[in-house]
Amino acid sequence: MTVIPIYRKDSTHPQAQICQACAVRQFAFFGALDDNGLERIHQHIADQRIEPGQSIFSAQEAGQAVFTVRSGVVRLERVSERGDRRILRLAGRTDLIGLESVLSQRYAADAVACTPVEVCRIPRTLVDELSAAEPQVVLDLMKRWQRALDDAEEWLAELTTGPARRRMLRLLLKLSEYAQPGDMVWLPMRDEMGAMLDMTVETASRMVSALRREGVLEPMGTREAHLDMTRLMQALRAQDST
Amino acid sequence: MTVIPIYRKDSTHPQAQICQACAVRQFAFFGALDDNGLERIHQHIADQRIEPGQSIFSAQEAGQAVFTVRSGVVRLERVSERGDRRILRLAGRTDLIGLESVLSQRYAADAVACTPVEVCRIPRTLVDELSAAEPQVVLDLMKRWQRALDDAEEWLAELTTGPARRRMLRLLLKLSEYAQPGDMVWLPMRDEMGAMLDMTVETASRMVSALRREGVLEPMGTREAHLDMTRLMQALRAQDST
DNA sequence: CGAAAACTTGATTAGCATCAAACCAGGTGG
DNA sequence: CCACCTGGTTTGATGCTAATCAAGTTTTCG
Incomplete structure (x- = not known):
């Protein structure tokens, strides 16, 4: 149990408490940040609830943000040249999706909620700022890319x-x-x-x-x-x- | 055409000329480096020739280096739980393989030469040093991770x-x-x-x-x-x- | 030159796609 | 409240694709 400092107990911004109390924080993208770091950023982060079947982002869309999955299951899918939908991998609690937006690239796949999903939307610009300030963040990003690659390769080897x-x-x-x-x-x-x-x-x-x-x-x-x-x-x- | 400074024309280290003249340099990992940066590092880089069928690295091995493919085709493959070999994707000229070694992780797949292959072996420690000195290098690494992920996903969507x-x-x-x-x-x-x-x-x-x-x-x-x-x-x- | 490895072709069979129809649950409106 | 409709699921019958089994041929290399 983390003790929440008094000065922040009645923070005016509602997202402050949410980030502070976030159940996935220690595993998630901002695990590397201390409370001070967190204080600087929470106002830029929006948490969203997405119903099954709804899209979180779409392929080809200019990526403006990454998303931490707080609960639920998200599928990442592409439409092949032939025109049929192929599910490439799944993302769940603590996973970070839409990494390509950090590179100002378009999203490479559609991300669709399979169950009711809660995600935190983290703007690309914020990731850039943090990367400059906190070297840990860049390392964390690279680890997440590697994990995504691992998942995709395992999917390919075992599920196809x-x-x-x-x-x-x-x-x-x-x-x-x-x-x-x-x-x-x-x-x-x-x-x-x-x-x-x-x-x-x-x-x-x-x-x-x-x-x-x-x-x-x-x-x-x-x-x-x-x-x-x-x-x-x-x-x-x-x-x-x- | 780059003009080669006189002071380096008769560098004692043979790798100096090779790196300098490297045909893939502008696309490859050290494209981000200037001549000065290059000067500092070439003695740590080894270029290797690998015959078809020979392995460059193996899954589960502790990754000590990344490899730039200078020519030829490399296959990345895994052995599934069931015991059969599955080729996950290919790498060719200008591709960087074994990225996971940068994170001190074990290689996730076997890398095997399909044709005669030339690679440059770049030790993990060197990548670390460069990342600290040159912010461009980290960005380049992230782009390469994203490319690998893209390739894997495209393979999955189109070839399976x-x-x-x-x-x-x-x-x-x-x-x-x-x-x-x-x-x-x-x-x-x-x-x-x-x-x-x-x-x-x-x-x-x-x-x-x-x-x-x-x-x-x-x-x-x-x-x-x-x-x-x-x-x-x-x-x-x-x-x-x- | 001979053996091993890689490739090709044919015959048969197994597994899955396709086509078709019934079934079920949950939501809507009379 | 029930009849009905809709979208998802199940089951069955049939046919096609690719796996399997089995030779046979070509290429490679010591």
Whole structure:
């Protein structure tokens, strides 16, 4: 528990308390900043709530800000030359998305909320100022780029190859990384699964149904499910050994 | 044409001339440096020649250096959980690989020469020193991370989806980016194509043979080919419209 | 020159896409 | 409150694409 200094307890700016109390702060972009640093910046940061299906930013748009995901799951997707949507990777709590805006580049992909999402919008100009003042910030940025690259490469190696059943199992494993408190994982719509795993809705549905019958998966309310991790890992091992 | 100052014309260190005359210097990592900066560093840089099939670095190895590719084509690949090799992306002239070493992280993938390759090995410690001295260098690093991410995402969106024929056509298009002077492109082995496009050697062979018969592709000597770009683009359009 | 490696081609089969139809949940308006 | 509609999901039947299995051919290199 951090003790909040008295002089700031009744700060006039409402964002002050929010940044101060931010649950993801220690992992997130401004973990590197001390309270003083935080004080200087909070008025430029806006926190936003985004409903499922709504876009956070779009590909080709001139990037003006990066976003820290405070809760929920965001998908990053592109439309291929052929015209079909492909989901490239997911971002969750503590992830920073839209990094390319720091370089004054256009966003390279669409970012769309999969669940209700809370993000903090951090303007590019602010990142520039901070980078000049705090060398830690630049290092943190580079680490985040590397993480994004790692995620993309892992997605490519594990989620685009092998039979449909294996890809679905690996997706569930990945989704478990974004689990809510209470073991609940977000269960994507079947067409989202299709865009992630390069399969049709019908195939996605068949795989999910099969796994439900096997007890790997238990849908709990719309768009959520409980995973039996033991059975999931077991199914994966069985899959990979054949 | 840069005029080379007299005082350096007979520098004792052989690497001095090489760095000075480096054909990729303006695009490569040290484009940001002036001659003075270059003078300070060249003794730490080693240029290496690597034969096809040889490894430049391996995944999990503690990264001690980044590498600028001066010529040839390098593949970045991972072994999936299931145990099969997956090629994630390619790197060519002016690309910088092994960026994660700057963060003192382990290499995330294997880097293997596809053709005869020339690289400059740049130690991590040198990058650190330069970053402190020259702010441009850090910006350049971030741009390169973003480029790597872009490449990985494009690979995912264009080369992992659609029928085998389309994926092969798109691979040829990508290979044309790495063309030699004289329109010659490197033609991978069939099993490399398989690892790039997630198909078997047999399917890769069938696709290449078909495209050769259609005149899209003309093998010229081992491991090289001439592409008819007009027919290639035409075949791609026909493919995507169906 | 001979062996190994890479490539090609053919026949058969498995897995997934496609087409088609039914099913279900949640929201709306009569 | 219920009938209805809509968007998402499930299931079934059929066909096509690419994997697999199996030779055979060409190239490479000691």
